[in-house]
Amino acid sequence: MTDTFSQVWSDSLQALLQRGSSAGADLVEIFLERTDHIGLLAEQDRITSVNPTFAKGAGIRVFLNGRDGFVSTNDLSQEGLTRSLDQALAMLGLQASGLSTANGFEGLSPLRDYGHDKETWLATCPSMADASSRLLQGTAQLERLGQHLQVRRGSYARDWQEVLVAASDGTFARDIRLHQSTGLSVLAADGDHRSSVGRRYGSSDRPDDLHTWDVEASAAEVCQSAGKMLRADYVEAGQMPVVLANRFGGVIFHEACGHLLETTQIERGTTPFSDKVGQSIAHSAVTAIDEGISSGAFGSLAMDDEGMEPQRTVLIKDGVLQCFISDRAGELRTGHQRTGSGRRQSHSFAAASRMRNTYIDAGPHTPEELISSVDNGLYCKAMGGGSVGPTGQFNFSVEEGYLIKDGQLGRPVKGATLIGDAKEVMPRISMCANDLDLAAGFCGSVSGSVFVTVGQPHIKVDTITVGGR
Amino acid sequence: MTSQSLNAVQLRDRIQLLAQQAGVQHWDLGAACSDDCSVQVDRGEAKQLKASQRSSITVRVWNSDGLVGITSTTDLSDGGLQQALDGARQASQYGNPDDVPQFSPLATAPLPELNRPLKSRQGILPLLARLRDAEADLLGRHPAIQTVPYNGMAESLSTSLYLNSDGAVRTMERTQASLYLYARAEEQGRKPRSSGAVRLALGSDELDIPGCIKEAAERTVSHLGYQPIETGVYRVCFTPEAFLSLLGAFSSMFSARAVLDGVSLSNRNSIGDSLAVPYLSLYDDGLHPGHLSAAPFDGEGTPTQKLCLIEAGKLQNFLHSEATARSFGVQPTGHAGLGAKVSVGPDWFVVQTSEGISSGSALNHTTCTDPFVLIEDLSALHAGVKATQGSFSLPFDGWLVKNGERISVEAATVAGDIRSLMNSIVHLEQDLEITTRGVAPHVWVDGLSITGEA
Numbered sequence: 001m002t003d004t005f006s007q008v009w010s011d012s013l014q015a016l017l018q019r020g021s022s023a024g025a026d027l028v029e030i031f032l033e034r035t036d037h038i039g040l041l042a043e044q045d046r047i048t049s050v051n052p053t054f055a056k057g058a059g060i061r062v063f064l065n066g067r068d069g070f071v072s073t074n075d076l077s078q079e080g081l082t083r084s085l086d087q088a089l090a091m092l093g094l095q096a097s098g099l100s101t102a103n104g105f106e107g108l109s110p111l112r113d114y115g116h117d118k119e120t121w122l123a124t125c126p127s128m129a130d131a132s133s134r135l136l137q138g139t140a141q142l143e144r145l146g147q148h149l150q151v152r153r154g155s156y157a158r159d160w161q162e163v164l165v166a167a168s169d170g171t172f173a174r175d176i177r178l179h180q181s182t183g184l185s186v187l188a189a190d191g192d193h194r195s196s197v198g199r200r201y202g203s204s205d206r207p208d209d210l211h212t213w214d215v216e217a218s219a220a221e222v223c224q225s226a227g228k229m230l231r232a233d234y235v236e237a238g239q240m241p242v243v244l245a246n247r248f249g250g251v252i253f254h255e256a257c258g259h260l261l262e263t264t265q266i267e268r269g270t271t272p273f274s275d276k277v278g279q280s281i282a283h284s285a286v287t288a289i290d291e292g293i294s295s296g297a298f299g300s301l302a303m304d305d306e307g308m309e310p311q312r313t314v315l316i317k318d319g320v321l322q323c324f325i326s327d328r329a330g331e332l333r334t335g336h337q338r339t340g341s342g343r344r345q346s347h348s349f350a351a352a353s354r355m356r357n358t359y360i361d362a363g364p365h366t367p368e369e370l371i372s373s374v375d376n377g378l379y380c381k382a383m384g385g386g387s388v389g390p391t392g393q394f395n396f397s398v399e400e401g402y403l404i405k406d407g408q409l410g411r412p413v414k415g416a417t418l419i420g421d422a423k424e425v426m427p428r429i430s431m432c433a434n435d436l437d438l439a440a441g442f443c444g445s446v447s448g449s450v451f452v453t454v455g456q457p458h459i460k461v462d463t464i465t466v467g468g469r
Numbered sequence: 470m471t472s473q474s475l476n477a478v479q480l481r482d483r484i485q486l487l488a489q490q491a492g493v494q495h496w497d498l499g500a501a502c503s504d505d506c507s508v509q510v511d512r513g514e515a516k517q518l519k520a521s522q523r524s525s526i527t528v529r530v531w532n533s534d535g536l537v538g539i540t541s542t543t544d545l546s547d548g549g550l551q552q553a554l555d556g557a558r559q560a561s562q563y564g565n566p567d568d569v570p571q572f573s574p575l576a577t578a579p580l581p582e583l584n585r586p587l588k589s590r591q592g593i594l595p596l597l598a599r600l601r602d603a604e605a606d607l608l609g610r611h612p613a614i615q616t617v618p619y620n621g622m623a624e625s626l627s628t629s630l631y632l633n634s635d636g637a638v639r640t641m642e643r644t645q646a647s648l649y650l651y652a653r654a655e656e657q658g659r660k661p662r663s664s665g666a667v668r669l670a671l672g673s674d675e676l677d678i679p680g681c682i683k684e685a686a687e688r689t690v691s692h693l694g695y696q697p698i699e700t701g702v703y704r705v706c707f708t709p710e711a712f713l714s715l716l717g718a719f720s721s722m723f724s725a726r727a728v729l730d731g732v733s734l735s736n737r738n739s740i741g742d743s744l745a746v747p748y749l750s751l752y753d754d755g756l757h758p759g760h761l762s763a764a765p766f767d768g769e770g771t772p773t774q775k776l777c778l779i780e781a782g783k784l785q786n787f788l789h790s791e792a793t794a795r796s797f798g799v800q801p802t803g804h805a806g807l808g809a810k811v812s813v814g815p816d817w818f819v820v821q822t823s824e825g826i827s828s829g830s831a832l833n834h835t836t837c838t839d840p841f842v843l844i845e846d847l848s849a850l851h852a853g854v855k856a857t858q859g860s861f862s863l864p865f866d867g868w869l870v871k872n873g874e875r876i877s878v879e880a881a882t883v884a885g886d887i888r889s890l891m892n893s894i895v896h897l898e899q900d901l902e903i904t905t906r907g908v909a910p911h912v913w914v915d916g917l918s919i920t921g922e923a
Contacts, residue, residue: 041810043730046567049810050560054552055525055543067514072521074543084522091518091593132563151731151857187732187857194858234860237700237884237920267511268618270653348521385852390618390653390663393880395864397852417853417862417882419920421660467862467882467920 115176141219202440250454263330298440306342345448359455363432417467497633505625536564576770588672698921725793755816759903768807
């Protein structure tokens with residue numbers, strides 16, 4: 001078989017789908033993948049790590065009566081794929097006879113090739129020399145703009161992926177994806193005072209993105225934040241109103257609410273919103289979107305990992321739940337229509353309903369109006385990571401925070417953690433500003449780590465628990 | 470390629486030939502193959518059945534300037550290996566001349582004996598039957614337990630090896646099985662609560678399924694009667710699992726790599742410094758019998774060993790790779806990965822009372838009547854720990870214990886500084902518990918800030 005996925009694979013894949021369908025499967029899906037990744041790390045003024053990685057493999061999933069069996073392998077030979085298919089069939093009590101019997105499989109549709117005009121992307125991405133040079137420019141800018149910097153780091157990752165999806169419902173589609181991300185981080189130290197700050201920027205499908213990266217602006221943002229936080233006091237714990245900045249502030253909506261709107265959560269019985277479509281679940285100021293179509297955004301796709309084109313999905317409109325994020329298994333098991341959201345980290349994972357570019361839509365206010373409406377509270381300018389538990393409780397660290405006193409920004413504070421419950425917090429988002437902006441990120445969940453975008457305008461939460469000292 | 474077909478000698482010969490053709494004299498590699506399967510269930514039905522056959526190889530080469538490059542691939546065909554060698558040679562042009570790893574001087578030293586016999590695997594359908602039974606048993610333990618949303622049973626066979634052009638050949642094969650059950654319980658008009666348990670074994674026949682069900686049920690039910698806790702400063706008792714989680718998140722204190730990179734709380738001169746109360750000692754013991762995933766060698770082929778990190782409160786050793794050990798003038802300790810820049814990390818922590826220095830026995834989490842917070846598990850360590858600063862602010866599951874009565878704590882965080890915490894330990898209980906993360910007793914700490922919603 002050729003090294004490139006193309007129409008050439010049609011006969012081989014049809015034979016496998018025929019084999020699975022004849023055995024009695026409701027649906028057979030084959031996902032083929034090749035990847036070419038490179039990661040670079042610059043520390044101080046040296047490139048200290050260059051890591052190229054190549055991978056290929058297949059994930060084969062068989063559905064029967066709502067259940068599924070999934071097998072992944074690195075062996076893309078016909079023998080290897082047949083062995084994996086037979087293993088998936090056997091999991092469901094099915095056995096391939098090798099005979100072609102009437103089974104509803106009518107052959108693959110003509111190949112939808114979303115990768116056709118992307119063949120040159122890999123070759124036009126920055127070379128190791130170019131990428132190294134840009135990273136060293138980044139760490140040099142950090143040195144120039146920062147103070148008390150003990151560690152300066154720059155990182156770059158390029159992920160190229162070619163996929164081919166074939167299923168016994170006729171689906172036959174190919175795509176090439178390209179994701180690039182760059183990051184700068186510092187550790188500032190002065191006596192007992194320390195601050196560590198990092199920022200990451202990412203795009204999809206833009207081979208020249210590293211060349212257009214504004215190194216100086218990125219370095220300035222990191223250094224400014226590190227300088228502000230170096231001598232910040234720890235925040236005093238308590239319940240208070242909070243204003244969350246735009247861009248990566250959207251990680252809270254992603255974690256606290258977005259995951260609960262994936263059909264995998266309905267299947268598990270772990271979302272409080274499963275029967276709330278058409279009902280108010282958030283303040284009327286909140287409209288939330290999940291889409292895979294914004295040009296160049298980290299979570300955008302030409303097709304999902306089940307061969308479906310993505311959509312713009314309105315999740316919440318004026319506080320009212322509109323629909324869920326769904327994949328093939330989600331549609332089968334919950335009845336919610338697929339939204340082009342079947343995603344997976346690699347062939348080792350079965351696709352699942354996952355977010356793409358997810359954000360709270362812009363509102364009518366200015367960011368200043370939000371801050372001036374708070375007497376005593378916290379302004380979260382930059383968020384760190386967070387997580388959501390199986391009962392919907394979430395927690396997020398605040399990387400850069402400032403007290404708000406009498407409607408004015410006050411001194412910087414560190415050590416804050418926001419904790420709460422989506423069901424209780426969503427109705428408390430009472431104001432949205434007019435400065436919607438997006439940020440690239442990675443989301444880890446049931447089908448592995450996938451590229452996503454989070455976003456929001458500045459928003460105000462009337463009250464939330466702030467963990468501190 | 471399956472794990473059975475990963476033959477070290479054949480792989481060495483193939484790489485040697487390809488390297489010679491490419492003009493590469495000096496190389497090493499790590500390879501791994503695994504064959505595993507897992508099941509999940511949902512209220513009696515099979516939810517997902519998974520199997521995988523995986524192989525991967527990481528090749529390092531030294532170029533004519535002595536610089537190192539590395540490449541990984543999942544393609545173990547001759548074409549794949551050739552591509553990996555080419556990639557590594559190209560990457561070596563960007564090797565860091567200030568930090569060039571070499572072969573470990575211990576890569577051919579005798580390996581420790583590990584008593585980890587391979588166990589036969591049962592296959593996916595027997596796993597499914599057992600997990601169905603376990604789920605049904607757990608659901609029947611309490612009317613409030615309505616689902617077990619996170620569950621799984623898995624078994625695997627894996628092979629790992631390390632080879633280098635100086636003749637080192639390290640191989641290991643192991644089997645492992647796991648079971649996890651996380652239940653969700655909800656009472657009328659109250660918030661849902663969730664907790665669970667995990668078990669590991671060398672084979673699925675050896676999994677302690679009844680123990681896992683019992684622990685998952687008891688832990689979940691114990692959190693039903695939750696109440697908010699008042700924000701304040703508390704005496705805290707960490708379960709062994711929770712204390713090991715916290716310690717693991719700050720393991721850069723013990724990593725020579727992190728010291729050299731300037732991102733550790735320790736520095737080159739920290740050996741001998743007081744890090745903790747004198748009655749605390751800490752070892753990293755990758756050979757401990759309770760460590761089911763133990764490997765006899767690290768990513769550079771260095772034998773695994775037991776290493777004292779803290780003795781009587783004082784820092785004794787750092788964890789080392791070959792390169793960091795050379796920089797510090799010591800021997801590698803068996804804690805390295807494989808890379809152009811080699812990572813260094815802990816294996817299996819053992820926390821215990823220092824020999825001859827007791828903290829007494831006044832405190833016992835099962836009998837203490839004075840108020841304290843018992844922290845069962847910490848969450849979101851990736852987000853709430855600032856390892857380079859020493860600070861943490863973490864959500865936790867636990868109880869406020871008053872007069873022996875345990876009241877589950879609703880939505881709270883615990884915050885502090887790891888250096889202060891290590892010096893605020895007031896007691897290490899006598900009984901050591903083997904967890905999935907290491908070995909430790911219950912650890913009592915004074916003066917930790919807890920934020921609640923009361």
